[in-house]
Amino acid sequence: MNRRAVLKGLATAAALPLAGALPSRVSAAPLDTVVKKGRLRVAVYTDFAPWSWRRDDKLVGADVDLAFLLAAALGVRVEFFELPADENVEDDLRNAVWKGPITGGEVADVMLHVPVDKEFALRNPNAVIFGPYHRERFALACDPEKVDCTGPVTELAGTRIGVEIDSVPDFYLTGSFGGRLRGDVNHFPTGEKAVEALRKGEVASVMASHTQIEHGLGDAARKFKLVGGPFPGLFRPSWDIGMAVKEDSRDLAYKLEDVVNALSRDGKLAEVFSKYGMTHTPAVSG
Numbered sequence: 001m002n003r004r005a006v007l008k009g010l011a012t013a014a015a016l017p018l019a020g021a022l023p024s025r026v027s028a029a030p031l032d033t034v035v036k037k038g039r040l041r042v043a044v045y046t047d048f049a050p051w052s053w054r055r056d057d058k059l060v061g062a063d064v065d066l067a068f069l070l071a072a073a074l075g076v077r078v079e080f081f082e083l084p085a086d087e088n089v090e091d092d093l094r095n096a097v098w099k100g101p102i103t104g105g106e107v108a109d110v111m112l113h114v115p116v117d118k119e120f121a122l123r124n125p126n127a128v129i130f131g132p133y134h135r136e137r138f139a140l141a142c143d144p145e146k147v148d149c150t151g152p153v154t155e156l157a158g159t160r161i162g163v164e165i166d167s168v169p170d171f172y173l174t175g176s177f178g179g180r181l182r183g184d185v186n187h188f189p190t191g192e193k194a195v196e197a198l199r200k201g202e203v204a205s206v207m208a209s210h211t212q213i214e215h216g217l218g219d220a221a222r223k224f225k226l227v228g229g230p231f232p233g234l235f236r237p238s239w240d241i242g243m244a245v246k247e248d249s250r251d252l253a254y255k256l257e258d259v260v261n262a263l264s265r266d267g268k269l270a271e272v273f274s275k276y277g278m279t280h281t282p283a284v285s286g
Contacts, residue, residue: 030249042067043096043108050215116240131257132283137238142205162194162203169207
């Protein structure tokens with residue numbers, strides 16, 4: 001499970017219940033420790049718009065706002081651990097929640113934007129993965145004056161298609177359909193840059209995560225067509241994202257999961273997403 005696969009779009013999470021992820025309600029010290037210290041240390045990824053990035057040197061994004069809401073529900077302040085993505089999410093979990101970075105430093109009490117997947121959780125027994133708070137999916141956006149993206153994907157042949165390099169959309173479009181679209185794929189360093197190219201008219205379409213496209217198009221979205229598939233041959237077109245804590249912090253996990261569920265029910269989570277031009281989609285696992 002490599003970094004780009006999870007952060008930039010791999011649908012790693014099937015709609016699987018997390019039976020066993022929180023097997024028993026046990027009392028552990030970390031929740032009391034968080035309250036006693038008066039702060040919740042939250043790990044968020046760096047340079048990961050629209051979830052967590054710096055704008056005018058201020059940390060912003062949907063995960064950032066969610067962190068503030070989690071801390072407020074516990075009656076503590078929030079402290080951020082800005083996490084550079086490692087080569088795989090297993091390393092990210094090690095660095096963020098159960099061991100700490102090799103350069104030293106304190107671990108986080110909770111890490112956000114973790115793929116919620118039963119098999120992945122079982123492979124990482126030092127962390128507890130829980131609290132799915134959004135269902136992410138791939139999408140295709142296009143300029144309707146240049147191409148019709150409502151039909152089969154192969155109808156994009158002969159037009160410029162933007163993708164993030166080495167992302168799942170990149171592998172999908174260059175490797176599927178007998179390589180028919182390989183020569184039409186244009187690579188960008190990030191999904192954000194690919195969407196920017198669509199806005200500027202440099203490409204006719206873009207394939208990326210739905211949230212990247214929504215956020216990137218912003219007020220210009222009405223000028224473009226956004227479709228969610230079908231994408232034949234794409235193994236998992238959607239997946240859930242949630243949180244992770246150290247294995248001995250299960251009481252903190254239970255509490256934060258209750259908070260996230262309440263935020264989803266009362267619409268506050270949807271308000272956070274709307275602030276960044278995103279649509280909140282409830283998770284299906286859990």
